[in-house]
Amino acid sequence: MIGEPMDIIPIFGNAGRRIPLGWRRIGRWLAGIAVIASAASRPYAASLAGPAEAAAAPPPRDEIVRAAAEMAERTWRAANQQPPAVASRDLFGAALAWCEAKTHLDRLEPVLDLAAQMQDRNPQSRTYGNFRWSWQHEGVWDANAVDFCMQTGALLWIRHRHALPPAAREKLRGILELAIHGLLGHRVPETYSNIALMNAGDLILLGEAMDHPAAAAEGYARLDRYLLATWECGTHEYCSPTYYGVDLDDLVLIEAFAQNERGRQQARVLLEYFWTDIALNWFPPAQKLGGARSRDYDYLRGLGFLDQQMTANGWLPAGERNRVASIVNAFARWRPPARMKAMSETRFPRLVQQIWGFEPAESRTHYLCSDVTLSAAGAGYRTMDLPLCADLPGSREGVRCYFLPDGRHDPYGKVKIQESQAHAKTLHLTPFWAAAQRRGDALGLALYRAKDVPAGTGTLESHFVMPLDVDGFWIGGRRLAAAKDKPWEIPLNPGQPLVLRKGTAAVGVRLPWARGLDGKDAPAAFVFDGNPYGAVRLTVAHHAGARPDAAAARAGAAFWIRIGSGLADAAAFEKWSREFAAARQEVEAAGERVRVSVAGADGTVAVGADAAKSAPFGLEPPPPRALLAVDGDDVGRRLLQDLEPIRTWRRNTSASTPVVISGTEGVYFEAEGGRMISPMTVGEDAGASGGWYIWMPARSGEKGSSAIGAATWQLQVAAAGKYYLWGRVQAPTPENDSFYVRAFTEEGEVLSRTDWPTGVRQAWQWIPLAIGGGRAPTALDWQAGMVNLQLRVREAGTRMDRLFVTPRADDRPR
Numbered sequence: 001m002i003g004e005p006m007d008i009i010p011i012f013g014n015a016g017r018r019i020p021l022g023w024r025r026i027g028r029w030l031a032g033i034a035v036i037a038s039a040a041s042r043p044y045a046a047s048l049a050g051p052a053e054a055a056a057a058p059p060p061r062d063e064i065v066r067a068a069a070e071m072a073e074r075t076w077r078a079a080n081q082q083p084p085a086v087a088s089r090d091l092f093g094a095a096l097a098w099c100e101a102k103t104h105l106d107r108l109e110p111v112l113d114l115a116a117q118m119q120d121r122n123p124q125s126r127t128y129g130n131f132r133w134s135w136q137h138e139g140v141w142d143a144n145a146v147d148f149c150m151q152t153g154a155l156l157w158i159r160h161r162h163a164l165p166p167a168a169r170e171k172l173r174g175i176l177e178l179a180i181h182g183l184l185g186h187r188v189p190e191t192y193s194n195i196a197l198m199n200a201g202d203l204i205l206l207g208e209a210m211d212h213p214a215a216a217a218e219g220y221a222r223l224d225r226y227l228l229a230t231w232e233c234g235t236h237e238y239c240s241p242t243y244y245g246v247d248l249d250d251l252v253l254i255e256a257f258a259q260n261e262r263g264r265q266q267a268r269v270l271l272e273y274f275w276t277d278i279a280l281n282w283f284p285p286a287q288k289l290g291g292a293r294s295r296d297y298d299y300l301r302g303l304g305f306l307d308q309q310m311t312a313n314g315w316l317p318a319g320e321r322n323r324v325a326s327i328v329n330a331f332a333r334w335r336p337p338a339r340m341k342a343m344s345e346t347r348f349p350r351l352v353q354q355i356w357g358f359e360p361a362e363s364r365t366h367y368l369c370s371d372v373t374l375s376a377a378g379a380g381y382r383t384m385d386l387p388l389c390a391d392l393p394g395s396r397e398g399v400r401c402y403f404l405p406d407g408r409h410d411p412y413g414k415v416k417i418q419e420s421q422a423h424a425k426t427l428h429l430t431p432f433w434a435a436a437q438r439r440g441d442a443l444g445l446a447l448y449r450a451k452d453v454p455a456g457t458g459t460l461e462s463h464f465v466m467p468l469d470v471d472g473f474w475i476g477g478r479r480l481a482a483a484k485d486k487p488w489e490i491p492l493n494p495g496q497p498l499v500l501r502k503g504t505a506a507v508g509v510r511l512p513w514a515r516g517l518d519g520k521d522a523p524a525a526f527v528f529d530g531n532p533y534g535a536v537r538l539t540v541a542h543h544a545g546a547r548p549d550a551a552a553a554r555a556g557a558a559f560w561i562r563i564g565s566g567l568a569d570a571a572a573f574e575k576w577s578r579e580f581a582a583a584r585q586e587v588e589a590a591g592e593r594v595r596v597s598v599a600g601a602d603g604t605v606a607v608g609a610d611a612a613k614s615a616p617f618g619l620e621p622p623p624p625r626a627l628l629a630v631d632g633d634d635v636g637r638r639l640l641q642d643l644e645p646i647r648t649w650r651r652n653t654s655a656s657t658p659v660v661i662s663g664t665e666g667v668y669f670e671a672e673g674g675r676m677i678s679p680m681t682v683g684e685d686a687g688a689s690g691g692w693y694i695w696m697p698a699r700s701g702e703k704g705s706s707a708i709g710a711a712t713w714q715l716q717v718a719a720a721g722k723y724y725l726w727g728r729v730q731a732p733t734p735e736n737d738s739f740y741v742r743a744f745t746e747e748g749e750v751l752s753r754t755d756w757p758t759g760v761r762q763a764w765q766w767i768p769l770a771i772g773g774g775r776a777p778t779a780l781d782w783q784a785g786m787v788n789l790q791l792r793v794r795e796a797g798t799r800m801d802r803l804f805v806t807p808r809a810d811d812r813p814r
Contacts, residue, residue, distance in 0.1 A: 064330060065097075065100055065101045066101075068097035068100060068101065068327060069097055069098070069101045069103065069104075071093075071094075071097065072093070072094035072097040072098060072104075075090045075091065075093070075094035075111075076094060076104075076107060076111075078090070079091065079094075079110075079111060079114055083135060083136070084114060084135045085135065085136070086114065086134070086135055087133060087134050087135075088115060088118045088119075088131040088132060088133060088134070088135075088145055088148075088149050089131075089133075089145065089148040089149045089151075089152070091111050091112070091114055091115045091118075091149075092115065092149050092150075092151075092152040092153040092156060093152045093327060094107075094111060095107075095108055095111050095112065095152075095156055096152045096155055096156045096159075096160075096327060097327065099156060099159070099160040099163065099164075100159075100327075105163075105164070105165060105168075106165075108164065108165065108168040108172075109165065109167050109168045109171060112168055112171040112172055112175065113171065114135075115131070115149070115175055116171060116174070116175055118131050118132045118135060119131050119132075119175060119178060119179070119182075120132075120139075120140050120182070121178065126185065127139070127140035127143060127182065127185070128178070128181050128182065128185065129146065129178040129179050129180065129181035129182030129183070129185065130143055130145060130146040130179075130182035130185070130186065131145040131146055131149050131179075131182070132145065133145045142423065143186050144186075144195050144198075146179055146182035146183055146186055146202075147183065147186065147195055147198040147199050147202055148198070149179065150176075150179050150183060150202040150205075150206060151198060151201075151202060151249070151250075151253065151328055152327060152328070153172075153175070153176060153179065153206075154176070154202055154205040154206045154209065154253075154257075155205075155253070155257075155331070156172060157172060157173075157176055157206070157209055157210070158205060158209045158257055161173075173210075176206060176210060177210070179206065180203070180206055180207065180210070180212055180215050183199060183202050183203050183206070183215070184203070184215060184218060186199060187199075187679075189679065189706045189707060189708065189709075190225055190226045190229035190230075190236075190678060190679075190708060191229070191233070191236035191237075191357075191706070191707045191708055192236075192237070193226075193235055193236055193237040193243065193247055194237060194243040194246040194247050194250065196222065196226050197223075197226060197247055197250035197251060197254075197270075198246070198249075198250045199219075199222060200219045200220070200222035200223040200226060200250075200254075201219065201223075201250050201251075201253050201254045201258075202219070203215050203216065203218055203219025203222065204216050204219035204220060204223070204254060204258050204260075204263060205219075205253065205254075205257050205258065207219055208258070208259045208260075216260075220260065220262075220263055223254070223263060223266055224266075224644075224645045225678035225679070227266060227270070227640070227643065227645060227646055228645060228646065228649055228677060228678060229677055229678060229708050230270075230273075230640070231627070231640055231646045231649070232358070232677050232708065232710075233355060233356070233357050233358055233362075233677075233707075233708050234354055234355035234356045234357070234627055234628070234636075235247075235274075235277065235354075235356060236294070236356050236357060236707065236708070237294050237295055237356075238293065238294045238354065238356040238364055238377075238381075239277070239281055239289060239291060239292065239293040239294065239364070240293050240294050240295045240296065240304070240306075241288070241289050241293065241296060241298070241302055241303060241304035241305075241306045241307075242295060242296070242297055242304035242305045242306065243294075243295055243304075243305075244274060244277075244278060244289070244306045244309075245304065245305035245306035245307070245308050245309050246305060247274055248271065248274055248275075248306075248309045248329070249309075249328040249329055251267045251270050251271045251274070252267075252271065252328065252329060252331065252332035252333070252334065253328060253331065254266075254267035255267035255268055255271065255332075255333060255334050256331045256332065256333050257331070262644060265643070266643060266644075267334075268334055269639060269640065269643045271334050271336075272336075272639055273628070273636060273639050273640060275336040275340055276340065276628065276635060276636070276639065277354070277628055277636075278306070278340075279336070279340040279341065279343055279344045280343075280344070280350070280352045280366075280628070280630050281352055281366055281368075282315070282341075282344040283368060283373050283391050284344060284345045285370070285371060285392075285393030285394070286391055286392065286393055286394060286395075286396060286398060287315075287316060287396045288301075288302050288303060288391070288396055289302065289306060290302075290366065290368065290373045290375065290389070290391040291352070291364070291366035291368075291373060291375030291389055291391070292364055292366070292375040292376055292377040292385075292386055292387050292388060292389050293385065293386055293389070294356065294377075294381040294382075294384070294385050295381070295382075295384045295385065296384055296385070296386050297384070297413075297425070297426065298413070299386065299400075299402060299404065299412060299413035299426070299465070300399050300400065300412050300413065300465070300533055300535060301396070301397060301398070301399065301400065302386075302389075302391075302400050303396065308329055309329060312329050312332075313335055313336055314338075314341070315341055347630075348368060348369055348370040349367065349368060349369045349370075349439075349565070350367075350368050350630050350631055351365070351366075351367050351368075351439060351630065351631050351632075352364075352365070352366040352367075352368065352628075352629070352630055353365050353366075353624035353626050353628075353629045354624070354626060354627065354628045354629065354636065355624070355625055355626065355627060356377075356381075357379070357707060357708070358707070358708055358710060358790075358792070359379060359753065360378075360622075360623050360625070360744075360748070360749065361378035361379040361434060361616050361619065361623045362378065362379045362623075363377070363378045363379075363623040363624050363625065364376070364377045364378070365378075365437040365442075365624060367437070367439050367440055367563070369440075369505070369563070369565035369566070370565065370566075371392075371393055371503060371504050371505040371565050371566065372390065372391065372392055372393075372502075372505035372506070372507065372563045372564070372565050373389075373390065373391045373563070374389075374390050374437070374440055374441075374442055374507075374561060374562075374563045375388070375389050375390070375437070375442070376388050376389075376435040376436070376437040376442040376443075376444055376561075377433075377435060378434065378435055378436065378616075378619070378623040379433060379434065379435075379616070380430055380431070380432065380433035382430060383419075383425075383427040383428055383429075383430055384425065384426070384427060384428070386402045386403065386404070387403060387433055387435060387444065388402065388403035388435060388442060388444040388464075388559060388561065389401060389402045389403070390402075390507050390561060390563060392467065392470070392502050392505055392507070393502070393503060393505070394467075394469070394502070398467055398469065398534075399465065399466070399467035399468070399469070399533065399534055399535045400465075400467075401464065401465065401466045401467070401507055401561075402464070402465050403444060403446075403462070403463065403464050403465075403559055404428055404462075404463045404464075404465060405428055405429040405430070405431050405446055405448070405452075405461075405462055405463075406428055406429065406459075406460075406461045406462070406463055407428075407429045407453060407454065407457045407459065407460055407461075408459075409458070409459050409461065410426070410428075411461070411463040411465055411535075411537050411539070412465065412531060412533055412535055413426040413428070414426065429448070429452055429453070429460075430452060431446045431447055431448045431449065431452045431556070432446070432447045432448075432449060432452070432609060432611050432614050433445070433446050433447075434607050434608070434609045434616035434619065435607060436605050436606060436607050436619045436620055436621060436623070437605065437621075438600045438602050438603050438604075438605045438620075438621055439600075439601070439602045440562055440563045440564070440565070440600070440601055440602070441560070441561070441562050441598065441600030441601055441602070441605050442560075442561045442562075442605070443512075443558065443559070443560050443561075443596060443598055443605045443606070443607050444558065444559045444561075444607070445556065445557075445558045445594060445596060445607045445608075445609050446462055446556055446557055446558075446559075447554075447555075447556040447592065447594065447609055447611040448460065448517070448542065448554075448555040448556055448611075449592075449611050449612075449614070453517070453555075459541075459543070460517065460541075460542040460543050460555060461539050461540060461541055461542065462514075462539070462540040462542065462557040462559075463537045463538070463539050463540075464509055464537065464538045464559055464561075465535050465536070465537045466500055466507065466509075466535070466536050466537065466538070467500075467502075467534060467535065467536070468482075468484055468528060468534045468535060468536045469534050470500045470501060470502040471500075471501045471502050471503065472500070472501050473498070473499070473500050473526070473536075474497075474498070474499040474500075474501075474577065475490060475492065475496060475497070475498050475499075475526065476493075476496050476497065476581070477497075477577065477578070477581060480526075482528065482536075483528075484528075486530065487527075487528055487529050487530040488527070488528050489525050489526070489527045489528075490525060490526045490527075491523065491524070491525050492511065492524045492525060492526055492538065494511060494512070494513075494514065494521065494524075495510055495511065495512060495585060496510070496511075497509070497510050497577070497580055497581045498510075498526055498538055499577050499580070501567070501573055504565065504566050504567050504568055505563065505564065505565055505567070506563065506564035506567055506573060506576060506577070507561065507562075507563055507564075508561070508562045508563075508564070508577070508580045509538055509559065509560070509561055510559075510560040510580075510585065510598075511524055511538075511540065511557060511558065511559065511560070512558045512560055512585040512586075512587050512596050512598060513556070513557065513558040513587045513589060513594065513596055514540045514542075514556070514557040514558070515542070515554060515555055515556055515557070515589070516541075516542045516543055516555055517542055517543045517554070517555045518543065519554055522540050522541060522542050522555065522557065523540070523541050524538065524539065524540045524541070525538075525539055525541075526538050527539055540557045542555035542556075542557075543555070554591065554592055554611070556594060556611070558587070558594070558596040558607070560585065560596075560598050560605075562580050562583075562600070562601065564576040564580075579601070583598060583599045583600075583601075584598065584599040585597070585598045585599070586598075591612075592610060592611035592612045593608075593609075593610045593611070593612075594608065594609055594611075595607070595608035595609075595617070595618055596608075597620070603620075603621070604620050605620060605621070606618055606619065606620040607619055613752075615752050622748070627640070653675045656673070656675065656714070658714040658715060658716040658786065659673075659713055659714065659715050659716065659805075660715075660716045660718065661715050661716060661717045661718060661723065661782075661787075661805050662718055662807070663717075663718045663719030663721060663807055664807065665806070665807070665808075665811075666804055666805065666806030666807075666808070666811050666813065667804070667805050667806070668802060668803070668804050668813070669713065669802070669803055669805075670689060670690055670692070670801075670802055670803075671692075671693060671694045671711065671727075671791075671800045671801055671802055671803060672690070672692040672693065672694055673713065674694070674711035674712055674713045674791070675711065675712045675713070676694065676710070676711045676712075677708055677709060677710050677711075678708075678709060679696045679697070679706050679709040679793065679796075680694055680695070680696055680706075680709035680710055680711050680791075680792075680793055681694065681695070681696070681697065682694055683695050683697070683799065685730075685799075685801075687763075687764055688728075688764065688799075688801040688802075689728065689801050689802045692801075693730070693799045693800060693801040694711050694791075694799070694800050695796070695797065695798060695799040695800065696709050696793040696796040696797070696798075697796065697797070698736060698796035698797035699797070700732040700733055700736065700797065701732070701733045701735050701736070701797075702735065702736070702796065702797060703735050703795070703796070704795070704796030704797070705793060705794060705795060705796060706792075706793040706796070709792065709793035710790055710791060710792045710793065711790070711791045711800075712788055712789065712790045712791075713788070713789045713790075713803070714786060714787075714788055715786070715787045715788070715789055715805070716785075716786060717782050717783070717784050717785060717786070717787050718784065719784050719807075720782065720783045720784045721781075721782070721807055722779040722780065722781060722782075722807065722809075723779070723780045723782050723805055723806065723807055724768065724769075724777040724778070724779065724780070724805070724806050724807075724808070724809055724811070725741070725768070725769040725777065725778075725780060725789075725803065725804070725805055726766050726767065726768050726769070726777065726803065726804040726805075726806075726812075726813050727739075727756070727758075727766070727767060727769070727791075727800050727801075727802070727803050727804075728764055728765065728766050728800070728801040728802040728803075728804075728813070729758045729761055729764070729765060729766075729767055729798065729799060729800055729801070730761055730762070730763065730764050730765075730798075730799040730801070731758045731759065731760055731761045731797075731798050731799070732760070732762060732797060733760060733797070734760060735795060735797070736795050736796065736797030736798050737757065737758045737759055737760050737761070737795060737798055738755055738756060738757045738758055738794045738795045738798060739755075739756045739758070739791050739792060739793070739794050739795075739798060739800065740753050740754065740755060740756065740791070740792035740793070740794045741753070741754060741756045741769060741789070741790070741791055741792070742754070742789075742790045742792065743780065743782070743787055743788065743789050743790065744787075744788050744790070745783070745785065745786060745787055745788065746786070750780075750781070750782060750783075750787060751780060753792065754771055755794065756769055756791075756794075758798060764801055766804070766812070766813045776809075777809065779809065789803075789805075
């Protein structure tokens with residue numbers, strides 16, 4: 001029964017010492033307890049089916065509770081320092097551990113006193129109800145604190161409120177009541193996957209447990225919006241070895257404790273979706289998640305908080321180094337069926353493709369063989385992504401192969417810098433990135449725009465990092481005598497192949513193009529710098545010393561990676577190496593526009609990019625747009641298509657009638673008639689046509705944006721020709737006066753995403769799409785047939801009432 005302690009069966013996770021430094025604190029906070037284990041709720045996708053053995057048995061409960069209590073002791077000692085040296089979320093985690101262990105209940109009241117002192121209790125504050133992340137912080141510097149605190153705070157109330165000492169129970173009640181305000185006020189975009197799910201789950205569990213139905217309803221609504229965003233755009237924080245673990249934690253709590261069956265079913269299906277993603281991208285020979293990823297705290301090894309779930313569910317071996325570290329996972333009822341693990345271990349080769357955003361290039365490809373994998377993301381994510389990777393068999397501690405753009409001479413991600421007031425992380429540069437992959441060949445292109453190279457940058461390098469512990473290295477067909485006990489550096493000529501071999505696998509690297517900030521060819525070298533991590537790197541040096549004039553910032557590099565699999569003997573390896581060395585490469589580079597084409601083993605691979613426009617072109621093969629596919633089978637769509645609210649949304653959008661665009665006269669259509677993805681939504685205003693408009697809600701002057709909020713209209717264009725677009729808008733301030741606009745067909749883009757600045761408009765007013773400034777509407781060249789017009793959120797609070805498309809340049813809407 002909800003609200004009563006449960007009989008529990010324990011599971012366990014990974015030891016904090018194997019988690020990257022930034023997540024050891026999470027390991028302590030998530031000190032493990034127990035799990036209610038059950039079989040999977042429904043069969044795995046038939047095309048991925050394998051043996052259906054039972055999942056590995058969880059460990060004894062007393063082991064889980066003992067580990068949780070040990071970790072809670074650290075929090076107690078930190079809380080009793082002067083001043084306290086504790087994080088707010090650790091206080092709630094420790095309190096839950098003591099309640100589960102039925103010990104130290106006398107500590108609850110002082111711990112909750114500290115938590116109350118760390119909570120923002122000013123009703124006029126925008127972070128009312130939230131928490132300081134750490135005691136030493138002067139304010140709420142990380143608004144995610146309320147979400148992390150309430151994961152365990154909600155469980156403390158749901159499972160133990162009747163057993164708490166009365167004073168502690170009343171203190172907890174007051175804290176949780178205010179925390180609901182904090183959760184409601186903390187709105188994050190659905191692309192912020194781990195926090196979006198955590199926030200929704202916290203609202204659901206607290207709202208139901210504390211008799212706040214409006215809060216619970218908002219939590220379910222946020223979960224609905226996350227599902228619709230996933231259906232349209234995939235998982236934005238894709239394949240993260242850290243945040244996939246958090247995502248799973250979020251979902252197991254909803255599935256275990258939500259009172260609404262619809263919400264529990266949503267959580268079960270999303271659990272199956274995430275575990276399918278993990279299974280498809282899992283590389284058993286290295287016992288880790290393989291391929292390109294969005295956010296990684298451990299560049300070298302690719303390990304993270306996901307290890308907790310992998311150990312708990314029998315995918316990683318248990319042992320002294322893999323003790324429990326996840327109190328949240330301890331309450332899971334849904335477990336991945338054994339057939340998923342069996343598939344990951346037997347289905348080779350397999351080609352995994354998935355999307356992670358709205359833009360055509362926001363996708364990912366991963367080709368897995370039994371002894372090596374290769375993966376590329378079509379576009380850059382942000383400051384912690386690894387968009388071009390290869391994985392080799394061996395120890396989990398082994399070094400991965402990865403591309404890194406570097407302005408701090410930190411190729412291994414070991415130097416943290418301040419990301420915000422609350423946190424320091426290992427961050428890299430964010431040049432414009434475009435990539436394409438055809439099975440075992442991937443081509444990535446990085447272009448450094450002026451804004452990508454901060455003032456004072458002492459060095460600018462592009463690295464491809466590789467393990468030193470391999471069977472050998474070859475440059476230009478000649479084997480290197482590469483010492484492992486002292487540094488060395490070997491120059492690499494343009495296009496010259498660098499090849500490593502490990503067992504039956506090979507990874508080859510070529511640099512078709514590399515340019516420095518001075519506009520000249522940039523030097524490259526294969527380097528072992530004597531680091532203690534067992535890593536080597538191919539490094540392009542774009543410049544060293546003072547940063548040149550920003551106008552000359554045209555640096556970049558193209559990395560061509562090819563993998564070889566099943567090379568059982570020297571003859572097979574030598575043949576593969578010769579073919580890679582002889583393969584064609586072509587480069588066209590003029591100013592900030594570059595295109596590279598190579599002859600892959602299975603066909604042409606090509607990437608073009610215009611740094612001035614921050615846009616790719618000429619990608620071969622085209623970016624995949626499957627939600628989550630293996631060997632061309634979009635299993636992700638099948639898993640989600642019949643789940644609400646997706647099923648209703650699909651039915652409504654499939655029944656919508658396209659807007660017929662005349663070749664002779666202008667056509668009006670209502671903005672709210674488009675297919676919308678949250679946070680784009682409908683608003684009501686008597687001054688709008690029909691009384692409705694669309695926007696991303698925001699207060700006047702409030703800054704906000706979204707990577708996925710959009711409305712899309714299907715236009716049936718009667719005749720090919722030039723068309724002009726107008727919109728009836730209201731834009732209250734300079735912070736709320738623009739959209740993005742895009743148009744595309746099944747064949748590709750007909751208008752790449754571009755800004756649509758509206759200017760400040762206090763009253764409803766018609767304005768044209770005038771690309772590049774000016775007042776005259778821009779001519780859009782459209783072919784006859786179906787064109788999708790898409791309006792995207794650029795600045796929250798900007799409103800669109802109605803649209804007008806006309807073939808006449810002098811036509812004006814009324």
